[in-house]
Amino acid sequence: MQSNLSTDFSCPIIGYIKSPFADKFAVPRQSGLAPSAISQICFYKPYSDPKAFIALEGFSHLHLIFFFDKIEKEETFRAMVRPPRLGGNQHVGVFASRSPFRPSRIGLSVVELVEIKKHDGEISLFVSGADLVDGTPILDIKPYIPFVDAKPYAKGGFATEKPPLKQVIFKEGVRLKLKSLNTRELKAIEEILAQDPRPAYKAGTEDVKLYRAQLYNFEIVFSFHGDTVLVEDVLQLKA
Numbered sequence: 001m002q003s004n005l006s007t008d009f010s011c012p013i014i015g016y017i018k019s020p021f022a023d024k025f026a027v028p029r030q031s032g033l034a035p036s037a038i039s040q041i042c043f044y045k046p047y048s049d050p051k052a053f054i055a056l057e058g059f060s061h062l063h064l065i066f067f068f069d070k071i072e073k074e075e076t077f078r079a080m081v082r083p084p085r086l087g088g089n090q091h092v093g094v095f096a097s098r099s100p101f102r103p104s105r106i107g108l109s110v111v112e113l114v115e116i117k118k119h120d121g122e123i124s125l126f127v128s129g130a131d132l133v134d135g136t137p138i139l140d141i142k143p144y145i146p147f148v149d150a151k152p153y154a155k156g157g158f159a160t161e162k163p164p165l166k167q168v169i170f171k172e173g174v175r176l177k178l179k180s181l182n183t184r185e186l187k188a189i190e191e192i193l194a195q196d197p198r199p200a201y202k203a204g205t206e207d208v209k210l211y212r213a214q215l216y217n218f219e220i221v222f223s224f225h226g227d228t229v230l231v232e233d234v235l236q237l238k239a
Contacts, residue, residue, distance in 0.1 A: 013067065013137040015043035020188060021133050022237070024070055026197040026213035026220075029084060030098070031064075031109035032129040033162070033195055036188035038114060039130040041138060048122035057116055061144035062127065064109045067137045068100040077103060084200045085159050096157065107132070110144055165194040166224070170231040177234040178218065185216055193222060193229045 019039040021027045028034045041064075042048075080091040081099040094102050111127040125141070168190040178186060196203065197213065202224075213220045214237060221233040 011139055012047075013044070013139060014047040014141075015041055015138045017041050017064075017066070017130060017132045017134070017136050017138060019130055019132050019134045019136070020185070020192075020216050022214035022217075024133055025211075026192055026215065027133055028131045028192060028195055029163075031111055031131045033131070034188055034191040035112070035129045036184050036191055037130065038126055038128055038184065038188075039111075039132065041125040041127060041141070043123060043138075045122070048124075050118060050121070050123050053116060053123050053125075056113070056143065059113060059143040059145075061110055061112050062125075063142040063144055063149075064107075064111055064127075064130065064132070064138060065140040065142070066107045066109070066132060067139055068105040068107055069135075069137055070133055071100045071105055073105065074101070083158070085163075086200070089201060092158070106139065107136075110149075163195065164227075166196055166227050166229045168193045168229045168231065171233070174231050174234055177236075181216055189215055189220065193220070193231070196224070196229070198224070 017039050018041075020037050028037075078101055079094055081094050081097050081101055082089060082091055083097045083099060086092070098107075100107065109131055111130045113125060114128050115126040117124050117126065175186075178189070181189075192213070192215065198207070198211065207224050209223070210232065211222050211224075213222070217237050219235040219237055220231060221235065222229050222231045224230075
């Protein structure tokens with residue numbers, strides 16, 4: 001039985017996220033992997049109406065439904081993708097992945113609700129562990145319900161466990177350049193770099209390249225040495 005909808009439809013953008021991630025590189029590959037990273041969800045009118053958030057404080061976590069706006073719309077359907085988890089050189093079906101290169105460009109993440117803030121009669125939400133680029137459009141939020149959403153015996157396919165973490169160290173004097181950040185923000189940077197944001201095929205290879213990630217209005221310059229990430233320098237970005 002066919003739906004009476006056409007093959008395309010539109011839905012409103014209810015807001016956007018302010019996150020530490022100025023670009024796609026170094027964004028955690030899944031939500032919750034950098035729990036110290038705090039983001040703010042801002043809502044457009046009329047969706048910022050406080051009445052729309054009554055009883056939300058009773059939930060510890062939220063589903064974020066968002067739009068991958070940094071991904072160009074493809075003219076033809078791509079049935080196969082190469083997940084970073086598999087080294088970027090093995091294909092799987094797009095519907096067996098969380099790749100942003102998908103027909104609708106819709107993303108789904110689970111985040112922890114830290115604070116509901118009311119200002120000038122409007123609501124914004126502070127969440128931890130988001131894996132969204134700064135400015136990403138939000139399509140909807142829904143409460144995470146543990147007895148429905150948590151499936152302890154679920155199978156994870158090719159993503160059965162967290163990737164190993166690397167040790168993050170700073171060159172002498174470099175950490176001082178981040179003195180304007182608080183303790184949690186500094187920890188978030190370490191959590192993000194420890195995930196190894198490089199393409200997965202780089203893991204275990206000899207890599208002399210310097211990498212750069214824009215986090216918290218800083219450009220972090222870092223390199224890899226075995227199981228260690230060395231922060232080589234920190235540059236202040238223009239506001």
